[in-house]
Amino acid sequence: MKVSYAPLWKLLIDRKMSQADFRRAVQLSPNTLTKMKRDDEVSLSTLLRIATYFNCNIGDICDFVTERGLEHEL
Structure with a gap:
């Protein structure tokens, strides 16, 4: 993924x-x-800081994508 x-x-x-x-x-x-521009992994604390800034959930700022291209929200 x-x-x-x-x-x-x-x-x-x-x-x-x-x-x-x-x-x-x-x-x-x-x-x-x-x-992030390269879709590389970043730390959970970074994702939490971004989600807090935008007052949203982590699933609102990133998705997991399987090798087949199927997307699953966090």
């Missing part, structure tokens, strides 16, 4: 927020944002 942050990028678009503004607001390092 892989992680997908597509829901997060859609959330940023819906809120008219740039990735740079998002990174600063949530206090992410540039390396963490790069990992």
